[in-house]
Amino acid sequence: MTDLPIDDDPLGPLDPDFANRFERDPRRPACQLYLISPLEVGGGFPDRLRRALDAGAVAAFQLRLKDIDQHEAARLAEPLQRICADAGTAFIVNDSVALAKRIGADGVHLGQDDGDPREARERLGKDVQIGVTCHDSRHLAMEAGEAGADYVAFGSFYPTTTKAVQHRPEPTVLGWWTTLFELPCVAIGGITPQNAPPLIEAGADFIAVCSAVWGEDEVAAVRAFDAVLRG
Numbered sequence: 001m002t003d004l005p006i007d008d009d010p011l012g013p014l015d016p017d018f019a020n021r022f023e024r025d026p027r028r029p030a031c032q033l034y035l036i037s038p039l040e041v042g043g044g045f046p047d048r049l050r051r052a053l054d055a056g057a058v059a060a061f062q063l064r065l066k067d068i069d070q071h072e073a074a075r076l077a078e079p080l081q082r083i084c085a086d087a088g089t090a091f092i093v094n095d096s097v098a099l100a101k102r103i104g105a106d107g108v109h110l111g112q113d114d115g116d117p118r119e120a121r122e123r124l125g126k127d128v129q130i131g132v133t134c135h136d137s138r139h140l141a142m143e144a145g146e147a148g149a150d151y152v153a154f155g156s157f158y159p160t161t162t163k164a165v166q167h168r169p170e171p172t173v174l175g176w177w178t179t180l181f182e183l184p185c186v187a188i189g190g191i192t193p194q195n196a197p198p199l200i201e202a203g204a205d206f207i208a209v210c211s212a213v214w215g216e217d218e219v220a221a222v223r224a225f226d227a228v229l230r231g
């Protein structure tokens, strides 16, 4: 993941073997940016991604495609995965353990109907990051933690047009989670640079964003998130 300047950090450099993990680390901002892809990632999208990752610190990028066969998804993933690797950004595949394994992704994100995190762990191994959607549920989050997830995701905090959503957590769930558990939490849903601060202050370890970056000028948007996240 993209780091703060670390060469002169008194804690020393991040171990490159652990650089793409979802972990709290005092050498990184307390809350980091996690980009979710639009559904269309062909055409000029790789250039947009490169520009976005150059514009500020982006910890992770999720390839979120729907209704697409795995060969086509793997073909579309290839340039994006390379761009993320060059930028030190973790490359996460949405929904599909099979695709994540096939392309050697850094992680997979699983919704409640996307499969069992324990099976995903068996298939992907200990080094691949597994994230789990938990909506507004403390119970689901604790279950995901027990199942070996590397992060839990709560949402949708704000209205979104990217996806039909049925849950609206309060930011307090983030504070509850971070106070009790080491496992990082992700906040998602309708997040913009303007409405992000209450989620950051409540304790989100990551904010996951789609339309506020790809529906806008991606460079200006990542810079605006970067400024908010660096306080």
Ligand SMILES: Cc1ncc(COP(=O)(O)OP(=O)(O)O)c(N)n1
Binding pocket: 036, 062, 064, 094, 095, 109, 110, 111, 112, 113, 114, 131, 132, 133, 153, 154, 155, 163, 186, 188, 208
């Ligand atoms: C970081 C993150 N959080 C939540 C989701 C939503 O996952 P899911 O509920 O499986 O819905 P889809 O994204 O698959 O439509 C996510 N993708 N990423």
Ligand SMILES: Cc1nc(C(=O)O)sc1CCOP(=O)(O)O
Binding pocket: 036, 133, 135, 154, 155, 156, 157, 159, 160, 161, 162, 163, 165, 188, 189, 190, 191, 208, 209, 210, 211, 212
């Ligand atoms: C993919 C996704 N999952 C959500 C959840 O609540 O689990 S909200 C969401 C959409 C995120 O996109 P945007 O930043 O454009 O709102």
Ligand SMILES: [Mg+2]
Binding pocket: 094, 095, 109, 110, 111, 114
């Ligand atoms: Mg899903």
